[in-house]
Amino acid sequence: MAPQVLLPYLCHLFSRPRSYRKMVCLPAAALALRRWLGIGLFVLLCLRLGYAQEKKVVKSKVGEKVGLPCCHEIPSSESLQNYRVYWQKNITEVVLAYAAGKRISDHSSARYENRTEIDPRNLTLWISSMEILDNGPYWCVVQHLRSSQNSMVVCNEPVNLFVTADFSEPNLTAEVSADSCESTELVVMCSSYGGFPKPRLSGALNNMSVVWNASWVTESNLSPYNITGKLSLNVTRDANITCSVEYNGFTKSTSLLLKKTNDCVLPTVAPSYNVITASSIIIVIFVLAITLAARYLPRHVCSHCCKCQDSVEQNVKEGTKPPVSSKVTSETSFV
Numbered sequence: 001m002a003p004q005v006l007l008p009y010l011c012h013l014f015s016r017p018r019s020y021r022k023m024v025c026l027p028a029a030a031l032a033l034r035r036w037l038g039i040g041l042f043v044l045l046c047l048r049l050g051y052a053q054e055k056k057v058v059k060s061k062v063g064e065k066v067g068l069p070c071c072h073e074i075p076s077s078e079s080l081q082n083y084r085v086y087w088q089k090n091i092t093e094v095v096l097a098y099a100a101g102k103r104i105s106d107h108s109s110a111r112y113e114n115r116t117e118i119d120p121r122n123l124t125l126w127i128s129s130m131e132i133l134d135n136g137p138y139w140c141v142v143q144h145l146r147s148s149q150n151s152m153v154v155c156n157e158p159v160n161l162f163v164t165a166d167f168s169e170p171n172l173t174a175e176v177s178a179d180s181c182e183s184t185e186l187v188v189m190c191s192s193y194g195g196f197p198k199p200r201l202s203g204a205l206n207n208m209s210v211v212w213n214a215s216w217v218t219e220s221n222l223s224p225y226n227i228t229g230k231l232s233l234n235v236t237r238d239a240n241i242t243c244s245v246e247y248n249g250f251t252k253s254t255s256l257l258l259k260k261t262n263d264c265v266l267p268t269v270a271p272s273y274n275v276i277t278a279s280s281i282i283i284v285i286f287v288l289a290i291t292l293a294a295r296y297l298p299r300h301v302c303s304h305c306c307k308c309q310d311s312v313e314q315n316v317k318e319g320t321k322p323p324v325s326s327k328v329t330s331e332t333s334f335v
Helices: 003-014 018-053 273-320 324-334
Strands: 056-061 066-068 083-089 093-099 116-118 125-127 136-145 151-164 171-179 184-195 200-205 208-210 213-217 225-235 239-247 250-258
Touching: 056 066, 066 151, 083 116, 093 116, 093 125, 171 239, 171 250, 184 239, 184 250, 200 225, 225 239
Parallel strands: 056 151
Antiparallel strands: 066 125, 083 093, 083 136, 116 125, 136 151, 171 184, 184 225, 200 208, 200 239, 213 225, 239 250
8 A cells, every 4th residue: 555545544544433443453463373384383383394204213232132113002991903004114115014903024124024913012123133224214104094994194203223243352462673772663453343334443552542543344235344443552561552443432442551672771982082182181190180289298297206306305304304493492591
């Protein structure tokens, strides 16, 4: 509606009583309500489809028996005879099929023969003696048989099955490629085989991470893997190395002590010219000091001894002289 037409219409509308205005606005409100309801239903439908397509995950190992849950459980008031159940792999391969309570084996894969069974209540598919080829997505399709001509799909949901095969314990070996007094060069090999899925190698040298030059061998994407890692090291002392094979959340490790093989004694290094010169000077000074001491000390000792002897003799002579005071006394008395 053009502005010149819309403005008189609004003025005319708001000039009417309020009750009339409410009646006029009702169709617009109903339209908005229908629009929001449509958006809400669309969002709910998308969420439902998203949850319906969300895949469940089941993990197992080769040789084990595993159960794949179905998306429907038969009520206690009914039985398997009221349903048609299909378990399929990759949509094209029929694993197990039931119709009106009877197993249909005409179109089932021969690889699952005598290895599968179904729970009659919750429709869980049980697979025994797991193989690597069992790895992949599975679908549980359930139809309710209302009549012989009419059926209704109750559910159709996928389940992802991951099958793991254990690797052998890593075989860790070391070979000396070069050797010297300072270091030993080693080529370390780590290998493991017979596992699934594709693994990765990790390692540590004295608790320090190392990177392996790894290679894999397998016949196909659903066949066991063999893995080999190579590492070149220069060892200056004994060290401990660890090799780990990691696959689908599992780890197998092996350690090996690497020894430095050649501990030779280093040759004695001859002293340099400066050392010889300094040593000679020290020796000459020491000899001169001894010579001077030998010449000076005897004279000093003899002169000291002579002085001591003269003083002793003088004391002896003085001791032998008669006392002067007594002589004077005697002469006085005589007079």
